[in-house]
Amino acid sequence: MGLGIDTGGTYTDAAAVNTATGEVVATGKSPTTRHDLAEGIIAAVRQIPPEVLARIGLVSLSTTLATNSIVEGEGAPICLLLIGHDRELFRSYDLHRWLPTANLTFVPGGHNGVGAECEPLDEEEVRRVAREEGGRVSAFAVSGYFGVRNADHELRARRILEEETGLPVTCGHELATELDSVLRAATCALNASLVPLLRDLMESLGRALGELGVRAPAMVVRGDGSLMRMEMALERPVETILSGPAASVVGAQALAKLSDMLVIDIGGTTTDLATVRDGMPRLNRRGASVGRWRTLVRAVQTVSSGLGGDSQVTLDEGSRLRVGPQRAVPVAYAAWAYPSVLDVLREGLDRVSRLEPRDLVMYLLARPPKGLELSAVEERILEAVQTGPQPLWRLATRDPWVHFYLSNRNRLETSGVLARCAFTPTDALHLRGLFQEWNVEGSELAARQLSWYTQTDADEVVERVQVLVRHAMVRAMAGMLANGSEEPMAEPDGRLMELALNRNGSALEVQLHSHLPIVGLGAPAAHFVLPAAQAINGAPVLPPHHAVANAVGAICGSVVIRETLGVQPVYHSAGLDSYVVTGPFASVPHNDREAAIRDAQRRARSLALQAAERAGAAEIEVSVEVVNDEATPGPGYGDRLYLGSTVTATAVGRPRFASELPEPEVEAEEALW
Template sequence: MNADSALVSVEESESLRERDLGLGIDTGGTFTDAALVDASSGAVVAAAKSPTTRHDLAEGIELAIRALPAEALARVGLVSLSTTLATNAIVEGNGAPVCLVLIGYDQELVRRYGLDRLLPVTNVAYVAGGHTSTGTESQPLDENELVRVARANAGSVAAFAVSGFFSVRNPEHELRARDIIAKLTGLPVTCGHELANELDSVLRAATCALNASLVPLLRDLMLSVQRALAALGIEAPLMVVRGDGSLMRVEMALERPVETILSGPAASVVGAQALTGLRDMLACDIGGTTTDLALVRDGLPGLNDKGATVGRWRTLVKAVQTVSRGLGGDSQVSLDRSTGRLSVGPRRAMPLCFLASRHPEVGHDLERMLSAPAQYEPSDLTFFAISRPPAQGSAYSAVERRILAALAARPQPLWRLIKGDPWIGLYLSHPNLLERSGVIIRSTFTPTDALHVLGTFVAWDRQAALDGARLLGLWLGKSAEEAASMVTAEVQRQLLRSFATMLSGGKTAVNEGSPDDVLLDLALNGHDDACDLEVTLRSRLPIVGLGAPAGHFVMPVASLLSAPAELPAHHGVANAVGAISGSVVVRETLELQGLYEASGLVGYMLTGPFPAQRFAEKEPALAEAIARATDLARRHAQAAGAAQVEVKLAIEEQEGTPSLSASEKLYLGTRIVATAVGRPQFAASAVPVAHLEQPC
């Protein structure tokens, strides 16, 4: 929770020189964490935190790494990064401009049923071509139209996305289109069949388009990170965490950046397992901005097989199944004076104690408010400050320029900003460009301030936190300590509701005022003099607290659930530990289909990420399918950075009946899934980083 770059822990430097180390990095919404982990034992050797610099993630990454012992950095043989870049870009709509090429799609059908609303881009070109469900060509690819589309868009987009109808059964048209577009434009091209093997053509196209929009952004970040690593003398393979918690080399990540969505929660789950060794748990990672919860059973977290949803967009990306809510140490506390109700989150704010530690004049403003509290409203307890210099040449509106001018010298409280200029108040009361782009940040009372007031965590200006709590207390008719306790109780209440939802499999209706909510409040408060009912809850799963504030918020709630609770060492950097503790996991799925004519079964068609292949007999077809799936999984795992790859096969045969009265079985097909797993390869010597400088 220390916002300055700070060393969390370090062992004796003599032992560092004897070890091969992995460096895990996680860029969270509030902090960027770095952890050095022993490759053989999994022990955390050193860890550090630094504020996340959202305008340039590489800056915060470098600061966190610089806080680690220099002699240890020379022993790093592998670097792995969990990043919020893809998730943030999708949620905020900041992806690069893309042209989506749909091959063989029925344009009229897409529009008639409103399926175009599922596509995250408006620049969509329909090109003739595509295949059938058995992988045979339905109509030839219109290469002339493809050339026209490529040339027409070359100067206005940063990347292309190509999705063919039934391309998962035969990718020939996608591959041909990729070659034509890349040759004509020199721009990155994403193919849909490379990202998903599901038959949902619209969601596959949406996933493909999102991926293409992220390629330039991730390339810029990876180049910056590798330059920072080189400047620090770290020349090791760089890997990136996927949304399912597995790892892939940076070269692969640059081709499929959409697979990094939700990598932070995934790294948290892997970190929880690495730090505790538990195979069954409810992992709760509470940071500055969000709280992420995930169930782990028999060593495996649940996966969202239907694909992750990010912001308003559905995808076919497999990701760890988590529940996230805008609740953390830096969540904004709001007060409704008419009801006396405090709310916490979901908006993030800088704690008053931290802002005042950097700008003492904030404390003077708080003292002025305390001298005449009746003149102010709870919303006046909000300050605004410049977070980073505005970009040169940015076209800001008149009201935005007035805000920036007012904040140029020092942070200002809201009441002073809106004095004589109500347009500023209207602008700041809604989602706005200045905050979304990270140019300004709001500051108000937060759970971190509450901890300062209660004395359970003190790192910055406790007096500012006390003054903020006194103002809340005066408006509530409470003392500062009582107001702070109300804030921490509200955080615990929200956590309890989330725990109950997860542990009950979603069966509790924890809506405000519902019967379940009343029961949870009784469990949280212990008793109610007006109620003769006592409620005790018990969790069958251990609860693991992760994140810097976990000891203050997660552990008390775990005790209410009478659950075995664990707050592991280095819980504050669990995501960074998870980033370097994961394995490479690659799955390849092939389909063997029966081909039928009026006379019956006439052959078999093998489909996958290659041209469809026809067989007369099932036995050689299945043997070929197993061999190809195994080879593809092994090679792709090695390309992703795995060493000593182990491949496991799952073969599922599908049968049906030709009619309701028929007793014989009808062969429908066989699905072959090859899963390759391997630990990432550590470098024995320095690895140059210049290879990423080349364009896609």
């Protein structure tokens, strides 16, 4: 029995799955507690019967922690060492802009394209950096020029940094095999900044599982949907970016049992789309991008929009309704949790003609402000919301500075202390009678407030919100489908797209038709995804347990490890001289091409097998692929010119369960928590 857990931006889901049959045995859902993820995990998992939890032999987690930390710029402070990189080249081409840290040092050393040393590593410079930065940072990142062709300098620098500081050190060659030295350095730096955060996550998960009495090895979903042990995730946390969307794709495959589909997962905060063809999710060929940073991390190709069930409905300057991307607590929930909210809404409706739409937004205390040194304005705001949600107009009457503070990006909201409350698509569902978990009257009062500005009625507000959500989803689906195997179109707008959504009296009718079935995931999928699928003439599929598909996907994945080595020809003035095998070791010379390729195959297979075992795999199968790179030279230089070979070993296995681990190994895993 396996337990999948997904900590999303709004909800934490749990699913107990019989991994032998694929049957979902029990599920749970609870709001995500951003200040302490353990609280939300415990609340979700406790909804699973104790007799089921007693049979859990494996736990797997998908999380937005790494993605959110990168987007919000909340990674730990690090120092990046660039070995063998050209300082002047960085300055001339402003390459610093691609790096997520300004704290970097250029260290003499590095290798060339065939793994030969260009300059000895300056070990004294590495020691100097360790002494100066060791007390100011939480981790180090080391990325060498052509480090993927010879990792010797990176490994030596890591040993020195670890000996001098005891801090975690990330090496670039461990994360990517591509030759893009700048993006590899960026990936390495991001990884180092996430190590302390993943350690906190591990501790939170360990506390939660310990309190629940679950004694099983823990794994984490990677961005490509595969799994790795928590211990490995600590070393390469950057590979967990986009693990939430990846888990949803794996969950869709497990629940819908289709080999070709468009997956659309609508949550409280975002909507994520991905495609599956021939049983394989489309991967991002260039590496995943998160926020403003590009990486070399393999991840599922997704399109994500700031549209969810809890997206705030606002008004633009023309009093037209807009949905998202800002998240808000639904008014229905606030009125259910705080009965005083109904009086606040009624008073706001009486004052609506004298207020701006922004003034009607309410604020509530989401968590205690631990660790924050509050300003006077922040203290007054938090004092006012102690008794329950308060609208901006009421907060501003106490202090005019409050209006300015809350009308802009502010620390109380970004840190999760304060949450805004406003009309959302979830409120629209309450008024349509499609989902009435909380207080319908609260939703109605909020809709009436908006209707005053739109000069319509509450029903028209609800209808317009539903249309906006449907149209946004259709645009996103069209963009995902339009480019086939290429990257999705960001904005498939234009006149034809608008005609497909609404003819508006035009003599031309445009229809969209999806050749892929559209699989809806997430709690609101039945109400939002299905209408959008019908608008695009796609076959809608709503699989069982779609509301917790991410948690199901978290436990249904496999361990997949890829190790890529190179065989490089060494040319001199007289022609081809020899061959070298390059990888995370000192380059290995060979006189014969076939012997070099065989050696690379053997080494790649061994590395992949070892890594898969360390990632927690059992019943491992390894396949090796060799791709030769040749070119056609000019006249007189022969038929083909050999440029090298890429040797990739792929190890695939299922995750090991607690019953397959010796007792000391289980205890060692728990000690990590």
